Amino acid sequence: MKKKIEAYSETLFHLIKFRCRQYRDSKKMIGIDYDSFMIISCIGAYYLRNNTTEGLNWDSVWELTRSKKDEQIYNSKKLTIFAVSNIMDLPKETVRRKIEALKKKKFITHSTKQGLLPTDKIESVMKPFAEKEIITLGKFLQQLKKHKSLDQLLNLK
Numbered sequence: 001m002k003k004k005i006e007a008y009s010e011t012l013f014h015l016i017k018f019r020c021r022q023y024r025d026s027k028k029m030i031g032i033d034y035d036s037f038m039i040i041s042c043i044g045a046y047y048l049r050n051n052t053t054e055g056l057n058w059d060s061v062w063e064l065t066r067s068k069k070d071e072q073i074y075n076s077k078k079l080t081i082f083a084v085s086n087i088m089d090l091p092k093e094t095v096r097r098k099i100e101a102l103k104k105k106k107f108i109t110h111s112t113k114q115g116l117l118p119t120d121k122i123e124s125v126m127k128p129f130a131e132k133e134i135i136t137l138g139k140f141l142q143q144l145k146k147h148k149s150l151d152q153l154l155n156l157k
Contacts, residue, residue, distance in 0.1 A: 010147045010149065011144060011149040014144060018140040021136055025132060025133070029125075030126070032101075032105070036102055039102065043079060043084070078113075107122045
């Protein structure tokens with residue numbers, strides 16, 4: 001028997017509200033469409049998973065992206081357009097076109113040797129967005145807790 005969330009509609013309302021804000025903010029603050037935002041998010045998640053340790057603060061993470069050690073890591077564990085296409089379940093050509101647009105904005109670089117990499121410019125663009133997103137995420141979780149659905153969600157199986 002599956003467990004049910006008592007405040008299901010309230011939970012969905014706040015989830016949709018969170019997504020809509022993320023969608024609007026990605027367009028307004030970063031100036032890109034949502035698919036491109038998700039591609040940048042994939043690149044960021046890949047970097048965080050493979051190159052940082054838990055608990056690093058924002059400045060430490062970006063300092064690592066500028067290090068020579070980072071280039072060595074990317075030479076052995078590169079992220080490809082094909083991999084992003086599979087992760088996002090988007091056509092490879094769509095991802096390639098969006099990557100080209102992100103390269104023109106100087107948010108990322110791409111080479112066959114190193115794969116997809118974040119640039120220094122992305123820090124200045126993403127930092128205000130990320131700070132706002134963390135606050136919004138906190139408010140979203142507070143609403144779930146207030147309506148007693150957070151614990152229910154955490155215990156779903």
